[in-house]
Amino acid sequence: MTESEPTPVSFGRRISDLAAERPEAVALIFEPRPGGGRARVFSWADVERRSLQIAGLMHRRGVGQDAMVIVGLPNSPEHVFASLAAWKLGAGVLPLRWDLPEWERNRLIEVVKPRLVCGDWNEIPAARLSRVQLAASTEAPAEPLEDRIADPARAIASSGSTGLPKIIVKPGPGQGVPGAESGPFERDPEKAARSELVLSPLYHTNGFFIAHAALFGGDRVVLMERFDAAQAVDLIERHRIQNVTMVPTMLQRIARLPDLETRDFSSIEFVLQGGATCPGWLVRRWIELVGPESFVMSYGSTEGIGLAMISGAEWLDHPGSVGKAQDSEVRILDESGRSVSIGVIGEIFMRPTTDDAPGFEYVGAAPPKRSDEGFTSVGDMGWLDEGGYLFIADRRQDMIISGGANIFPAEVEAALSEHPEVFDCVVIGLPDEDWGHRVHALIHPRDADRPPSNTELRAHCRARLAAFKVPKAFEIVEHLPRTEAGKLNRSGLVTERSDETP
Known part of the structure; x- marks a missing residue:
């Protein structure tokens, strides 16, 4: 008898299942900025109840299958609950900065045409749920919903270093297989839940994806209101954090803390670096702190055109590299679209090699460059060495x-x-x-x-x-x-x- 294929579960249904399996277990801990009050702790039953309550508010404002919901909130439990609520209704989610300039906010709303905006923006051409309304919904009914699958489920706003906003929509159903590999971390459903520290803003792909991937995997999420280097180290020790994803700016600010040698990083299994290239001295510092196998560097993009990864141990043999392509291919091309020689800087083009790799669409911006062979560039420059290791130079526009x-x-x-x-x-x-x-x-x-x-x-x-x-x-x-x-x-x-x- 052949094994049956695992059945995907919708993002919304997964929370319901976890709430039924382990209702009292801690799912989410929200840590306010220093001086901002006490932590807020939520069980899986709490997360399910709050997301259902907010889903009821959304439904009464016209949110349903295939709608788009903008979540324009600071890092908060309500940000997480609102996203889950939208998915439970079959709607897609676009997280946006809550403090966007008015011109950028209005342009994005005009392009996206959301059914609902969760946030405190006034005079917008869409229905709105304010932070006060979301917080006041704790006594609202939490009525079970018919299982729905959002498609597309996610979109991310990106402006890079140009300041010109665009929306990156990730077509594909909002569902997954529990226990399947998600990003760099394999989540074994037979093992105890891990602790994931989320210190990036939820409007950014790192914060949004990592937080919800961890929750989908049944892991405990510790969400910071705002990144603070000293507080991040305190939380790693207090909650025995195992996984954390950081951009180089965050890594550097922690590395500069004066008492770092006395702090306890023994719980860490993975520190994943992404978002930009990391200076060599900083890589070596983190290898000293958590060990070469626990510090992992990655290169990718919100568009998901490809991924390269390298562990600290491998980096020591290939300093400066972001690793080899994972489930993807990479080409370095010149301005005429021809491959350059080994070691020569050109524009990085990547292409997924898996049949089920999701695509992407730009809304409000021209599509990126694509080669005749189907490779895509997001404008980064770099080179390959003889072993196929990728090195990043910079963005072409910079x-x-x-x-x-x-x-x-x-x-x-x-x-x-x-x-x-x-x-x-x-x-x-x-x-x-x-x-x-x-x-x-x-x-x-x-x-x-x-x-x-x-x-x-x-x-x-x-x-x-x-x-x-x-x-x-x-x-x-x-x-x-x-x-x-x-x-x-x-x-x-x-x-x-x-x-x-x-």
């Missing part, structure tokens, strides 16, 4: 051409980040009559009263970079306007400074 030479900001930023007095930095290209563009570094110092001097920073860079890559100027700033996901609007930084005299 590359600086100065005096005819190509300079990748990520390389310069990695060198600057090694300086012990640099808390954060970003490198941009400013228009220049002589050079075309000049390399300009913005420095957020560790100590604002004693920032490193231009001479010190220039010497530091010259020891690590070719002379033409060393910034022509260093600008000390009080802070860099990163989003909670660690993103920067580079084009905006350039515009602000493009008329300045060098």
Whole structure:
């Protein structure tokens, strides 16, 4: 007798099943920012009840099969419950930043045409559920619903470093097989639930996907209201966290904590890095903290065109790499669409190799580049070595051409980040009559009263970079306007400074 294929379960039904199996077990812990009050703890029965209550509110506002719901809330239990409620009704979910500028918010709403917006935005052309209304629904009926499958179930807004928003829709049903591999973590239904720390904003693909994948897998989610390096380490110790996903900015801020050597990371099984390339010194620091097999780096995109991964142990033999392609193929092409030689920088194109790989659609933006063979690029530059290991240079749109030479900001930023007095930095290209563009570094110092001097920073860079890559100027700033996901609007930084005299 052949084994039958496992039966997929809808996102909404999965929560109902877990609530029936382990009603009193802890599913979600919400940790407010430091000084923001006590943690809020929810069992699986609580999560089911709250999502059903909010689903009732949504249904009365016209949400049903194939509708789209925008969740424009800060990290909170209500964000999680609203997303689950929409899925229970067969609707798709688009998480958005709650603090979007009005022009961007209105443009996205016009493009998406949601049936409902969960958030505190006023004067919008859609039905709305405010945070107060969501919080006040605790006494509402929690009536069981007919099982429905959303399709599409997920969409994510992305603006990259350009500041121009687009919607990435992931076609495909909102269902999965419990216990199947999900991302880098295999979830065995026979084993005890893991603890997953979610410290990215839920409007970002890292936070949203990791949180809901963990819940679908039956794991316990510890959700931070807002990333704070010291609080994140406290939570890892307190909750015996096993899995956590971070972008390099988060990794760096934790690595700079003064008492890190005395902290307990023994519970950690996986620290997954994504979102951007990681400087070599930072990789080595985290390998020291959690071990080479527990630190995993990845390269991918919200579009899901392909994935590369590498463990810390493998990285030590291939420093700087983001690994080999996983269930996908990679090509490095020149501007004419021809493959480049090994070690030569070109544009990265990827293609999934699995038949069931989901596609994607852009809403409100032109489709990305595709090769004749079906490979897709999201604009990143890089190269392959002889062993097929992928290395990332930078995004094509961020590359600086100065005096005819190509300079990748990520390389310069990695060198600057090694300086012990640099808390954060970003490198941009400013228009220049002589050079075309000049390399300009913005420095957020560790100590604002004693920032490193231009001479010190220039010497530091010259020891690590070719002379033409060393910034022509260093600008000390009080802070860099990163989003909670660690993103920067580079084009905006350039515009602000493009008329300045060098």
